[in-house]
Amino acid sequence: MPAFEMKKNAAPHPVLSYASLCQTPLGSIAALCDTDGLCAIRWQQTPISIDLPDNHVSRETIIQLKAYFAGRLKQFSLPLSPNAVSPKLRLWLDAINSVPYGQTISYAGLAKLWGNEKAARAAGSACQKNPLPLIIPCHRIIGTDGSYDRYSGGDITAPSSPSNVARKKALLDLEAGLLTIL
Numbered sequence: 001m002p003a004f005e006m007k008k009n010a011a012p013h014p015v016l017s018y019a020s021l022c023q024t025p026l027g028s029i030a031a032l033c034d035t036d037g038l039c040a041i042r043w044q045q046t047p048i049s050i051d052l053p054d055n056h057v058s059r060e061t062i063i064q065l066k067a068y069f070a071g072r073l074k075q076f077s078l079p080l081s082p083n084a085v086s087p088k089l090r091l092w093l094d095a096i097n098s099v100p101y102g103q104t105i106s107y108a109g110l111a112k113l114w115g116n117e118k119a120a121r122a123a124g125s126a127c128q129k130n131p132l133p134l135i136i137p138c139h140r141i142i143g144t145d146g147s148y149d150r151y152s153g154g155d156i157t158a159p160s161s162p163s164n165v166a167r168k169k170a171l172l173d174l175e176a177g178l179l180t181i182l
Contacts, residue, residue: 016040019050020058024069025181026167027154029134031061037079040131043154045163065134069181071174074101076135085131091115092126099140102175106144120144128152128159139171148172 018033030042030050038061042048057079067073085093095113099105107127111119114126127138133153142148150159151168158164173179 017052018055018058019052020054020062021048021050022062022065023047024065026069026170029062029065031058031065033057033061034081036081038132038135039081041133041135043133045155061135066182068134069174071177071180074175078135080132080135085129089126089129092123093130093132093136096127096130096138096141097136099137101137102177104140104142104148104172107141108144110141124150134171137171139168140175 015034016032016039017035020031022029027043027045028048030048031038032040032042032050032052033055037057041061042050061078064073064076064078068076092110092114095110098113099110105113107120107123108117110123110126111117114123116122123141127141130136130138130152133139139151139153148168149165151164152159153164153171154167155161155164170179170181174181
């Protein structure tokens with residue numbers, strides 16, 4: 001299933017109108033929506049304060065994230081808004097989204113899925129630009145040698161910071177059935 005469905009006449013940049021928040025052991029999460037669907041997940045280690053009302057999509061996002069963290073949900077089913085990403089990034093996100101729950105693929109393997117096996121660096125860049133971490137599972141992309149020493153999810157520190165790498169490991173362990181986060 002493609003991560004983003006193209007919509008004709010969609011605004012080039014979303015007007016974020018709705019948000020729902022939750023706190024998890026891996027940090028604070030905000031589901032940010034426009035009128036078309038979920039636009040972004042803000043995930044950080046400090047509390048999030050956003051003065052926007054919630055809507056059915058933002059609330060459902062939090063419900064599904066909690067079920068995912070509890071090990072009860074393996075695939076998200078949410079309306080996603082493509083308005084904030086380029087057509088090229090949409091293709092990368094579709095490739096990332098095709099990696100099944102509990103499985104991993106290398107950056108080179110992702111590049112091959114995308115259509116250019118020599119674009120492993122671009123695959124890493126696409127993971128780092130993913131506006132929907134967790135929903136579009138960039139944590140499932142690892143090094144060719146099986147290493148996972150970089151991750152941008154959950155903090156603004158460098159992708160190689162130990163706390164970011166620990167969050168990636170926790171997500172992979174969750175999907176392997178070794179951990180329940182909530």
